[in-house]
Amino acid sequence: MKSLRARLAADPAIGTGNVLQRVLAHGADPAGPGLTFDTAVDHFPAEHPLTLGELDDRVQARTAWLHEHGIGRRDVVAIWATEAQDIVLSFLALARVGAIPALMNGKMTPAIADEYIRRLRVTAVLADAAHRPLLRTDVLAEPRELGTGDRGKAPEHYRHHADDPVVITHTSGTTGVPKAVMHTHTTLYAALKHLLTMPQAQGTDRILNALPIPHTATVLMVNQVLGNRAEMLLLSSQDAPDVLRQIERWKPRAVYGFAVTWAGLAREDLGAHDLDSVRMWFNTGDCAHEPHIRRLVAVGTRETVTREGRTSVKGSHFVDGLGSSEMGHNGFHITHTIDSDHYGRCIGKPYQFAEAAVLSSAGDELPPGKAGLLGFRSPSVSPGYWNDSVNTYRFRLNGWFLTGDLAYRDETGHYFHLDRIPDAVAGFEGPQLFTSMSEERILAALPEAADCTVVIVQENGRYVADVMLELDPDAEDRDRTADVTSAVGEDVAAIIRTVTTVAADDVPVTVTGKVRKVALREKRLAGADA
Incomplete structure (x- = not known):
C-alpha cells in the first residue's frame, strides 16, 4: 500500500486550498499532529499541540461563521493581524468556502494598509483588536470571533479548480505600497507535490516556523507539515530573542526563517544556549550572508554516515537559496555545514521542478560568468499581481519571470546572487x-x-x-x-x-x-x- 505522502503526491485534486481536507480523506489519523500556535486558540491554551482532528474542528467552526455571514466563492477577504493563529486559521477557513484570503503583515503602517486594501477591492476585512482602530476601512470582525461558529453548520468544502485563486500575499514593500501576489490552487502546491516524492529531509519532523506568518512561505509550510504529518510551532514574532528562547524551550529539529532572523541570531552568544536539538536551518527569501551561516552551522547536531554507521556529529545543516512570494517556493538550494567553503553569495542550483537563466535586457540567455537579469520558470510561479496587470507583465521577459535580481552562473551550473536591481x-x-x-x-x-x-x-x-x-x-x-x-x-x-x-x-x-x-x-x- 502506498504511503500517505505518495498518495498525496498522486492526488489530482489536492492543492493549496484543500490540503487539510485531503490529508484526512486519505486516512491520516485525526489524533496525529495538526499545528501548534504560540497563543491561545479558542478554548485551547497557548502551545497546545492541536491534533489534526482538533485543527479540523477549529477550522470548521470558522467556516460556519463565514458562511453564516455571507462570505463565499471569490470573495476577497483581507486579514490584518499579528497572532499566527488568527492568520493561519482564517486562511484555512476562507479557503474552505472558496473565498480568497489576502494576508497582511501586522507591521504595515495604517496608511499603507488602507491603500493596500483599497487596491485589493476587498469584500470584507478581518482585523484583530490592535489593528482594527487603525483602519479607515470598515472591519467585518476580529479573526478570533470566527471561532464562535457552530461547526455543525459548516457548508461542504468548496471544490477548487486547478486555476482558482486561493490566496493573496504581498511583497516586502521596499519601494512603498507592497505588490499583491496571487497564487492558485496548484501553483502554490506544485513544489510540495515534487517534495512529497523525495525522501523527507533530516529534521523536518519537528519544525519551528520563524517565517513571517502572512508570507507565502508560511502558507507553504502549513501545507508541507500537514502532508508530512510533522509537528510545527508557528511563532507570531520572528525577533531573534523570541526565536532563540523557543528553540531552547520547544527543542525543534529544524528552524525556518528569513535572512534577518539569522542575522539577529548571529548577534547572540549562541554557545551560551542549548541549541543541540537543531539539525537544520532553512532560509528563504533573500540569500543569507556567509558569517551568519557559519555561526549557525557551528551549533546544533546532525546525523552523518561513517564506517561505523549512522552517528550524530557537532554542527548543523544550513539550507540556503533564493525565493520570493512570486516564485512560490525557494527556486534554488545549497546546503552548508561547518566544513563548507562554497560561499560568495552562491545560491546553488535550481530545484528539479524549476529552470533558471541569466538574461540580457532582450531576454537572451547569457553565458557562464556574465552578470545579468535572473530569469525563473516553474509551475510554482504566481500567475501575477492582483488587480495589477502592468506589473504582472513588466516582470515577464521572453517566457521568463524576472525575479528582480542580478546574478551570474559558473561553469558548474551554480548561481550567484549579486544584488537587487534597484540597489x-x-x-x-x-x-x-x-x-x-x-x-x-x-x-x-x-x-x-x-x-x-x-x-x-x-x-x-x-x-x-x-x-x-x-x-x-x-x-x-x-x-x-x-x-x-x-x-x-x-x-x-x-x-x-x-x-x-x-x-x-x-x-x-x-x-x-x-x-x-x-x-x-x-x-x-x-x-x-x-
Missing part, C-alpha cells in the same frame, strides 16, 4: 557596482561586524557609496575605512564616500525585515540637496 549600478557595459555583494565581502573581512548595509547614490554626476557597519558590542573603536575599501573590490572601492558605525535601529527595514535602501538613498539625496 545596483550595473549596466551590461560600464561600472558593476553591487551593494549586496559588497556587504558580503565586508562581513567576511570584518569578523567584528554583526551586519552591514551599503547604498549607492548619484551625486553631482558621479556615483558614491556609503557603508554602514553594525559592530559587536565589544568591537574596538577605530576607523575601518581601509579595511572596507580593501574588501569590496576595485569598482566599489573607488566610490566609497563614508564608512560609519550605526545601531540596528538606525537602518530602516520593511515589514519582513529587508533593508529599505530606497529610503536610505532618498535620505542621502535630500541631504545632498540641502
Whole structure:
C-alpha cells in the first residue's frame, strides 16, 4: 500500500486550498499532529499541540461563521493581524468556502494598509483588536470571533479548480505600497507535490516556523507539515530573542526563517544556549550572508554516515537559496555545514521542478560568468499581481519571470546572487557596482561586524557609496575605512564616500525585515540637496 505522502503526491485534486481536507480523506489519523500556535486558540491554551482532528474542528467552526455571514466563492477577504493563529486559521477557513484570503503583515503602517486594501477591492476585512482602530476601512470582525461558529453548520468544502485563486500575499514593500501576489490552487502546491516524492529531509519532523506568518512561505509550510504529518510551532514574532528562547524551550529539529532572523541570531552568544536539538536551518527569501551561516552551522547536531554507521556529529545543516512570494517556493538550494567553503553569495542550483537563466535586457540567455537579469520558470510561479496587470507583465521577459535580481552562473551550473536591481549600478557595459555583494565581502573581512548595509547614490554626476557597519558590542573603536575599501573590490572601492558605525535601529527595514535602501538613498539625496 502506498504511503500517505505518495498518495498525496498522486492526488489530482489536492492543492493549496484543500490540503487539510485531503490529508484526512486519505486516512491520516485525526489524533496525529495538526499545528501548534504560540497563543491561545479558542478554548485551547497557548502551545497546545492541536491534533489534526482538533485543527479540523477549529477550522470548521470558522467556516460556519463565514458562511453564516455571507462570505463565499471569490470573495476577497483581507486579514490584518499579528497572532499566527488568527492568520493561519482564517486562511484555512476562507479557503474552505472558496473565498480568497489576502494576508497582511501586522507591521504595515495604517496608511499603507488602507491603500493596500483599497487596491485589493476587498469584500470584507478581518482585523484583530490592535489593528482594527487603525483602519479607515470598515472591519467585518476580529479573526478570533470566527471561532464562535457552530461547526455543525459548516457548508461542504468548496471544490477548487486547478486555476482558482486561493490566496493573496504581498511583497516586502521596499519601494512603498507592497505588490499583491496571487497564487492558485496548484501553483502554490506544485513544489510540495515534487517534495512529497523525495525522501523527507533530516529534521523536518519537528519544525519551528520563524517565517513571517502572512508570507507565502508560511502558507507553504502549513501545507508541507500537514502532508508530512510533522509537528510545527508557528511563532507570531520572528525577533531573534523570541526565536532563540523557543528553540531552547520547544527543542525543534529544524528552524525556518528569513535572512534577518539569522542575522539577529548571529548577534547572540549562541554557545551560551542549548541549541543541540537543531539539525537544520532553512532560509528563504533573500540569500543569507556567509558569517551568519557559519555561526549557525557551528551549533546544533546532525546525523552523518561513517564506517561505523549512522552517528550524530557537532554542527548543523544550513539550507540556503533564493525565493520570493512570486516564485512560490525557494527556486534554488545549497546546503552548508561547518566544513563548507562554497560561499560568495552562491545560491546553488535550481530545484528539479524549476529552470533558471541569466538574461540580457532582450531576454537572451547569457553565458557562464556574465552578470545579468535572473530569469525563473516553474509551475510554482504566481500567475501575477492582483488587480495589477502592468506589473504582472513588466516582470515577464521572453517566457521568463524576472525575479528582480542580478546574478551570474559558473561553469558548474551554480548561481550567484549579486544584488537587487534597484540597489545596483550595473549596466551590461560600464561600472558593476553591487551593494549586496559588497556587504558580503565586508562581513567576511570584518569578523567584528554583526551586519552591514551599503547604498549607492548619484551625486553631482558621479556615483558614491556609503557603508554602514553594525559592530559587536565589544568591537574596538577605530576607523575601518581601509579595511572596507580593501574588501569590496576595485569598482566599489573607488566610490566609497563614508564608512560609519550605526545601531540596528538606525537602518530602516520593511515589514519582513529587508533593508529599505530606497529610503536610505532618498535620505542621502535630500541631504545632498540641502
